[in-house]
Amino acid sequence: MRLSHLIAGAVAALAMAAPATAQETVAIVGGRILTGTSVIENGTVVLRDGKIVSVGAGAAPAGARIIDAAGKVVAPGFVAVDSGLAGTEVGSVRGTNELRNNANTLSAAFDVSYGLDPWSFTLPVARLGGVTRAIVTPQHPGSSGGHVHEEDTAGAGDGGYQTPGLFAGQAAIINLAQGTDILVKPRVAMVAPFGEAGAAVAGGARGAQFVLFKETLAEVRLYARNKSAYERAGLRDLSLSRADLEALIPVADGTLPLIVTVHRASDIRQVLRLAREEGIKIILDGAEEGWLVAGDIAAAGAPVLLNPIANLPNDFEMRAARMENAAALDAAGVVIAIKGNEGSTHRAREARYNAGNAVSHGLPYASAIAALTVNPARIFGMAGQFGQIAPGAAGDVVVWSGDPLEPLSQPSAVFVNGVEQPLTSRPLLLRDRYRQQTPMPPAYRN
Amino acid sequence: MIGHHLRGVSLAAVTCAVAGAALGLSACATTGQTSSDPASSDPAPRPSRDMTLATGLDPSKTLDPYPSTYQPLPRENFALVGATVLTGADSKIDNGVVVVADGRIAAVGDASTPVPTGYRVIDARGRYVTPGVIDVHSHLGVYPSPGVQGMSDGNEATNPNTAQVWAEHSLWPQDPGFNTARAGGVTTMHILPGSANLFGGRGVTIRNVPSITMQGMKFPNAPYTVKMACGENPSRVYGSRNQSPATGMGNMAGYRAAFIAARDYKAKWDKWRETGEGAPPTRNLQNETLAGVLDGSILIQNHCYRADEMAMMMDMADEFGYRISAFHHATEAYKLAPQLARAGICAAMWTGWWGFKMEALDAIEENAALVDAQAGSCAVIHSDDPELTQRLNQEAAAALSAGRRAGLNISEEHAIGWFTSNAAKAIGIADQTGSLTPGLRADVVIWSADPFSIYARADQVFIDGALAFDRTDPAYQPTSDFELGQPGYGLTAANINEGAR
Numbered sequence: 041m042r043l044s045h046l047i048a049g050a051v052a053a054l055a056m057a058a059p060a061t062a063q064e065t066v067a068i069v070g071g072r073i074l075t076g077t078s079v080i081e082n083g084t085v086v087l088r089d090g091k092i093v094s095v096g097a098g099a100a101p102a103g104a105r106i107i108d109a110a111g112k113v114v115a116p117g118f119v120a121v122d123s124g125l126a127g128t129e130v131g132s133v134r135g136t137n138e139l140r141n142n143a144n145t146l147s148a149a150f151d152v153s154y155g156l157d158p159w160s161f162t163l164p165v166a167r168l169g170g171v172t173r174a175i176v177t178p179q180h181p182g183s184s185g186g187h188v189h190e191e192d193t194a195g196a197g198d199g200g201y202q203t204p205g206l207f208a209g210q211a212a213i214i215n216l217a218q219g220t221d222i223l224v225k226p227r228v229a230m231v232a233p234f235g236e237a238g239a240a241v242a243g244g245a246r247g248a249q250f251v252l253f254k255e256t257l258a259e260v261r262l263y264a265r266n267k268s269a270y271e272r273a274g275l276r277d278l279s280l281s282r283a284d285l286e287a288l289i290p291v292a293d294g295t296l297p298l299i300v301t302v303h304r305a306s307d308i309r310q311v312l313r314l315a316r317e318e319g320i321k322i323i324l325d326g327a328e329e330g331w332l333v334a335g336d337i338a339a340a341g342a343p344v345l346l347n348p349i350a351n352l353p354n355d356f357e358m359r360a361a362r363m364e365n366a367a368a369l370d371a372a373g374v375v376i377a378i379k380g381n382e383g384s385t386h387r388a389r390e391a392r393y394n395a396g397n398a399v400s401h402g403l404p405y406a407s408a409i410a411a412l413t414v415n416p417a418r419i420f421g422m423a424g425q426f427g428q429i430a431p432g433a434a435g436d437v438v439v440w441s442g443d444p445l446e447p448l449s450q451p452s453a454v455f456v457n458g459v460e461q462p463l464t465s466r467p468l469l470l471r472d473r474y475r476q477q478t479p480m481p482p483a484y485r486n
Numbered sequence: 487m488i489g490h491h492l493r494g495v496s497l498a499a500v501t502c503a504v505a506g507a508a509l510g511l512s513a514c515a516t517t518g519q520t521s522s523d524p525a526s527s528d529p530a531p532r533p534s535r536d537m538t539l540a541t542g543l544d545p546s547k548t549l550d551p552y553p554s555t556y557q558p559l560p561r562e563n564f565a566l567v568g569a570t571v572l573t574g575a576d577s578k579i580d581n582g583v584v585v586v587a588d589g590r591i592a593a594v595g596d597a598s599t600p601v602p603t604g605y606r607v608i609d610a611r612g613r614y615v616t617p618g619v620i621d622v623h624s625h626l627g628v629y630p631s632p633g634v635q636g637m638s639d640g641n642e643a644t645n646p647n648t649a650q651v652w653a654e655h656s657l658w659p660q661d662p663g664f665n666t667a668r669a670g671g672v673t674t675m676h677i678l679p680g681s682a683n684l685f686g687g688r689g690v691t692i693r694n695v696p697s698i699t700m701q702g703m704k705f706p707n708a709p710y711t712v713k714m715a716c717g718e719n720p721s722r723v724y725g726s727r728n729q730s731p732a733t734g735m736g737n738m739a740g741y742r743a744a745f746i747a748a749r750d751y752k753a754k755w756d757k758w759r760e761t762g763e764g765a766p767p768t769r770n771l772q773n774e775t776l777a778g779v780l781d782g783s784i785l786i787q788n789h790c791y792r793a794d795e796m797a798m799m800m801d802m803a804d805e806f807g808y809r810i811s812a813f814h815h816a817t818e819a820y821k822l823a824p825q826l827a828r829a830g831i832c833a834a835m836w837t838g839w840w841g842f843k844m845e846a847l848d849a850i851e852e853n854a855a856l857v858d859a860q861a862g863s864c865a866v867i868h869s870d871d872p873e874l875t876q877r878l879n880q881e882a883a884a885a886l887s888a889g890r891r892a893g894l895n896i897s898e899e900h901a902i903g904w905f906t907s908n909a910a911k912a913i914g915i916a917d918q919t920g921s922l923t924p925g926l927r928a929d930v931v932i933w934s935a936d937p938f939s940i941y942a943r944a945d946q947v948f949i950d951g952a953l954a955f956d957r958t959d960p961a962y963q964p965t966s967d968f969e970l971g972q973p974g975y976g977l978t979a980a981n982i983n984e985g986a987r
Contacts, residue, residue, distance in 0.1 A: 131842035132718075162841070305973060331979040352631045352663055352872055353972065359632075360974025368980035386841035393880060396940030402980045446940050447883035450891050467840065467850040471892060474820050474856065482821075 063089065066458065067100030068439060071109025076116045076414040076428030079406075085114055087435040090458040095429050107453055109439050115409065117172025117216075117436030117456060118392065119416035119427050121345045121377045122184055122299075122325055124385035125166055125174040126156040126214055126222060131386070139179040139383075147205025148291075149283035152178050153212035153226035162385055163216050164465035169389020170444055171380075172216050172436040172456045173426055175228065175416065178209035182237025182301045184326070184347065184383050206241055206253055207232050210287065211299065213420060215436070217456035228420050229323060230291045234302040234311055235357050246307070250314060256280065257318055260288040297321045297420075299345070304357035305329035312340045323419055326350075327369070328361040334372035343375040343419040348398035366411070367402030377419055378411040396445035408445065435459075543769050545755070552654060554704035556693050559952035563587045565601040566932065568611030574906035574921035578899035584615055586928040589951035594922045610932050613945065616902055617921050618673025618929030620909035621875045622787070622834050623814050623868035627677055627700075628653050630661030631872065632968075641680035642687060646724050646731055647744050649712060650771035651687035653679045657700045660966040663872040668694050668955045669963075670876035671937075671944040673929040674705065676913045678713045678814075681789040682723045684731065684740045686713035688775055689787055691913055695949055696964045709785050709914040711811070712775055714741070716790035716799060717845045738798060745806040748776030785811040785914050791845035793821035800829055812912040814868060817849035820856040823863065832864035832912035833857050836874075837885040854882070854904055855889025855896060866912050867904045878905040883938040898938055927951075 066087040073080040075095060084100055086093040100106055129136035138155025141147065156176060166174070177183070208231040213224040232238065234249065242249035259278045263285040269275045270282070278285065290296035300311050303326045315322045324330065324344045330337055337344065348366040353359040362368075369376050378398060380391035395408040403411075417427030426434040435458030442449035454461040473485045541547050564586050571582030573594060583599035585592040593599055601607060628640040639656035642648040657677055667675065672694050679686035690700075691708035716737065725732030731740050751773035758766050778784030786803075790796050790813045803810050812832035813819065817840070819826060819833035826833055835857070840849035850856075858865035867882045869875035886901045903921075910920025919927040928951035935942040946962075947955040956962035969975060 129841070130844060130847060133844065165840075329973065332974055332977070349873055349877075351666060351876075353968070355632050355634060359972040362974065362979045364979035371980050381838075382842070387838055390838055393884070393940055397877070397880075400941045400943055447880055448887045448890075448938060450887060467848075470848055471820070471850050471852045471856070475892065 065093075065101060065104040066107060066435075066455070066460070067104035068107040068109050068114055068437060068453075069100050071112045071114040071439065073429060074113060074115040074409050074444075075430060076410060077430075083114070085429055085437055087437065087455060087458040091435050092429055092431055092433050092437070092458075094431055107439060112452065113440040113442060113444055113449070114429070115170070115438050115440060115444050116413040116428050116433075117426070117438050117454070118170045118412040119377070120166065120171045120174040120380055120384045120388040120391060121416045121419075122177050122379050122384055123174040123388055124179065124383045125162050125171070125176060125216070125388055126158065126160040127152055127176050128385055129157075129160060129162065137179075139177070141178065141209055144205070145281055147280075147284055148207035148209065148230060149281070149287040150178060150207075150209030151212070151227060152176050152209060153223055156212065156214060156223060158220065158222045161466045162388075163222075164218070164462075165386070165467060166388040167216050167454055167456075167461055168451060168463060168465055168468075169380075170392060170438045170440070170451055170454070171388050172438070172454065173224070173416075174214050174216065174384070174388065175211055175420055176214055177211040177229075177299065178231050179383065180208035180231065180233045180237060180301065181240065182233035182235060182303075182326075183208070183231075184379065184381075205284070206238070206249070206256060207284070207288070213422065215426075215434070215456055216461075217459060218461055220457075225422075227287075227296070229297045229299050230288070231299045231325075232301070234300050235304055235307045236355065237301065246310070250310065253314065254318065256288070257292050257320075260285055260292045264289050264292065291320055292318075294319050294321050297323050299323045299325050301325040303328045303355075305332040305360060307357065308333050309336055312336055312342060315340065315342070328358045328365060330374075331362060331365045331368035332360055334368050334374060337369065338373040343377065343415070344369055345377045345379055345416075345419070347379045347381065348394050348401070348403070349381075363397070363401040366398040366408075370403055370407045370411075375415050375419060376407075376411050377416040378408065392445050393447060399445065405445075539766055543766070545769055545774050552652075552701060552704075554706040555699065555701040556695070556697075556704055556706055557702075558589050558950035559695060559954055561589055561950065561952035562606055563602070563604070564606040564608055564951075566608050566610045566615050566930070567597075567601070568609055569613050569615040569932065570936075571615045571922065572899045572902040572937070573923070574617040574903055575923055576900055576903065578897070581611075582615065584922055584930065586930070586948070586951045589928050591922055591924050591926050591928050591930075593924060608932070608946075614933040614935065614937055614942070615922070616671075616931050616933065616937055617906040618919065618931055618947065618949065619671040619878050619905050620674040620676075620913075620920060621667070621672050621869050621878060621905070622676045622812065622866055622909045622912050623870045624667075624675045624677050624872075624875055625680065625870070626663040626667065626675060626872055626875070627657035627659065627661045628679065629872075630658050631663055641682040643680075643682035643723055646684045646720055646729075646740050647772060648679075648683050648687050649685040649744065649773075649775040651679065652690065653677050653687060653713075654690035654700050654704065657690065657692075657703075659697045659700055659703060660968045662966045662969050663875070664694055664696070665964055665966060665969075666872070667875045668947055669944060669957070671879065671931040671933070671947055672875055673931070673947060673949045673954070674910070674915070674919060675875070676711065676787070678711070678787060681713070681715035681719045684715060684720050684737060685744060685772075685776070686715060688712050688784070689913075691915060693949055695954055696966070705915065705918075708918070709783065710775075710778065711785045711787045711913060712779060714786055714788040714790075714799075716788065716795040717792065718843055719789070734795070738802070741802060742805070744772075744776055745780070745802075745808075748773045748780060749806065752777040752780060779808050780806065782809065787812050787814055787913070789814045791815050791817045792848075793818040795845075796822055797825065800825070800831070811914065812864075812866065815846075815870070816857075817846050817853065820850060820853045821848075823857045823860045826857065827860035827863040830862065830864070832866050832908060834866040834868040834909075834912060835885075836870070837867065837881045837888065851884060851888035852892050854885040855892065855894050858889070858896070858900075858904070859894060864908050864911055865904050866908045868909070879933075879937040879942065880940060881905075883940070886938060898936070902937070 068085040073083040141150040214222040381387040439453040566584040571579040678689040689711035691705040692703040754767040816833040907920040910916040930948040932946040
């Protein structure tokens with residue numbers, strides 16, 4: 041064991057023993073600072089009361105706890121999008137999955153925020169990948185968390201489940217601070233599958249889904265205008281429950297964004313038209329063929345949540361998938377956020393590698409960093425509140441040994457809401473248990 | 487073991503000789519080809535009566551019934567100069583020279599290494615050169631893109647023992663994933679059946695070249711393998727049908743019954759070959775594959791996550807007298823690292839995958855590094871995934887990074903072996919490829935940067951000394967038939983024209 045490791049371990053142990061508090065003032069000095077929108081060489085970031093107080097070339101304030109970041113890179117904590125963090129523990133154990141609703145009496149009203157577990161062992165693992173916030177998103181058959189290891193689960197996994205409604209439910213924002221109420225904001229977006237998965241919900245064809253979708257919005261608006269008539273049973277029968285109708289009112293009036301999972305270029309165009317006609321606000325999710333209609337997406341002002349390494353024609357709605365999708369959308373002026381892998385839960389930490397691959401396929405480095413930080417905050421209405429190193433933003437800061445997009449870089453300090461987090465996790469406990477040799481079995485090494 | 491001892495001989499001949507010795511065959515030609523005239527090359531004493539069986543009924547005559555027709559792409563002799571060379575054999579050469587002649591590595595050395603006259607010189611200054619990437623766990627072609635039901639040919643999930651099926655018979659050469667894998671530096675792949683069954687069937691090793699037929703990709707003389715699966719998958723698939731195996735103990739009973747049947751089958755052939763009495767045994771493809779395991783000619787590739795299950799599989803190998811070549815996935819290999827090293831079993835692993843099911847719960851990023859830390863170990867990074875196979879260098883980089891975080895001192899020239907030389911060892915082709923060693927096949931990648939960097943791209947990929955992919959030259963960016971005329975075909979995204987897809 042190298043000395044540096046011993047020191048890192050000791051620091052982690054200290055952090056565990058006496059958790060840093062948001063009240064202390066911390067100054068991270070000497071690092072290369074990626075603010076999310078710019079780069080500051082040899083800068084200083086000051087954290088106090090859970091927030092970033094200042095960033096720039098200035099000296100550390102007197103009395104501050106100094107974190108030496110010389111030779112290191114300081115970046116905003118990453119924001120996982122389309123994530124299942126805290127919403128599931130073991131993918132195949134249905135009882136641990138709080139991201140899927142199969143009831144046919146409730147769809148849009150499904151609210152993931154009630155099922156999120158701050159003690160989930162997925163959170164410390166993601167934190168070690170620099171993730172400090174997540175947009176936890178309901179899953180549906182077309183979502184990136186909806187198909188996991190089809191080969192490895194021998195074609196008998198749970199990729200084939202069906203959601204009964206047009207809407208998968210509502211997403212929530214969490215932070216990844218240990219030992220806190222992680223919920224930042226519930227019900228920040230509605231989720232709906234389009235394309236093949238959406239068509240399947242409606243009966244098999246896209247033409248059915250779009251008509252059903254428009255009819256549903258019409259019912260929501262009818263309900264919203266006639267609530268008192270509805271309450272005294274003076275309104276015609278509506279297909280959705282009252283809870284679903286209520287949940288959809290902010291979608292219909294364009295205040296709550298709708299995350300539309302969609303892959304095919306032609307479907308993207310149809311969805312953009314639908315949004316325009318209905319006056320709803322959308323966020324595209326997936327959009328593997330988005331580069332073919334990048335101009336349309338940019339003109340509509342629709343942001344995109346994407347995985348830049350999706351380059352195979354997995355099915356007939358992704359035949360144009362390309363590694364350059366992220367670069368093309370960014371070049372067209374689309375605001376993009378980069379996802380981790382497989383529902384960004386256990387593999388949320390790989391978002392930084394995905395961003396690096398987007399860079400090697402043409403995405404400017406600054407755009408890649410933005411796609412992990414400021415962009416997701418902007419997309420979900422939290423601009424300035426987190427996802428960047430700027431005065432007034434939450435104190436979510438990660439100190440990296442080098443370029444955070446490189447696998448060979450590791451975080452040396454992680455702050456969430458200004459509080460330094462322990463660099464521990466269940467996998468690291470397993471690692472350390474099995475690295476030792478003792479006369480007693482590993483079970484005694486705690 | 488047998489495979490190791492005989493390495494260096496033509497593998498087809500080895501297979502034949504081994505099978506012949508074990509089965510007491512009389513018709514095994516030394517050329518490696520099945521012979522129509524046993525007398526011409528038969529070294530063994532033969533019974534007096536005519537024991538000739540029709541082709542297709544006699545296992546000894548059909549050892550290689552779907553033979554490789556692979557021919558290298560057009561090639562020339564060349565030398566790569568100026569690069570940082572990671573040889574795959576634990577060494578790093580700055581400003582190195584790699585000389586390739588007739589598709590083989592001719593010389594590897596420092597800047598003073600002579601380049602024969604007439605050889606093309608490729609300037610690789612500022613770049614990195616490594617052996618071609620080998621993925622020991624792929625389902626390309628058998629679970630191809632598009633992943634539609636009509637193309638889902640990877641799991642013959644109709645019986646817990648389908649040792650009789652061969653992945654090569656499901657392999658669709660037009661899978662676009664072969665091209666994207668090649669653009670990630672992959673020159674050799676081991677294609678396996680899925681893991682629904684206790685015995686999923688035979689695997690096949692291929693050269694990653696575009697081909698109309700499976701035979702045109704088949705790695706000449708690579709040993710056959712058989713896929714076995716531990717754990718949750720077989721018991722879930724068959725248990726859900728109220729059929730055995732429904733449990734871990736059912737799994738073990740199923741493997742043991744199969745090896746008992748295979749031993750019996752092999753004994754019947756041995757006896758008939760020896761005595762010539764009575765009717766010959768009926769050929770049984772299922773038992774034939776497992777008899778190949780018992781005689782060492784077919785290598786076991788065992789999907790197995792948990793340490794306790796791997797330990798039982800190792801005992802079972804002793805019980806029936808065979809050898810396990812590699813555990814795949816092996817998420818808990820780090821708990822059993824010394825035992826694996828002692829038994830000479832490779833562990834093929836991911837770095838980042840964990841938690842997707844119970845048997846993957848204890849996966850750690852340091853798995854490969856901790857397995858590797860044992861003397862005599864064989865740590866391999868694999869994909870099991872058409873996207874990950876394009877970036878095995880990055881998966882290895884994450885594993886290396888985790889190992890260093892744990893305080894292990896691991897060099898890049900060592901870690902490169904996790905997806906080159908160790909991978910070759912796991913599938914029995916280390917005498918053919920996997921390192922930049924004179925005499926081996928010239929499977930070579932020129933990387934734009936250090937392959938452990940996220941930004942590195944495979945610039946040029948050579949297979950048997952032939953340029954098979956060039957990121958800067960559209961003439962060397964093959965597309966499959968499926969890709970022609972599809973949405974986006976022929977268009978470039980973001981004005982970037984470099985490489986397939």
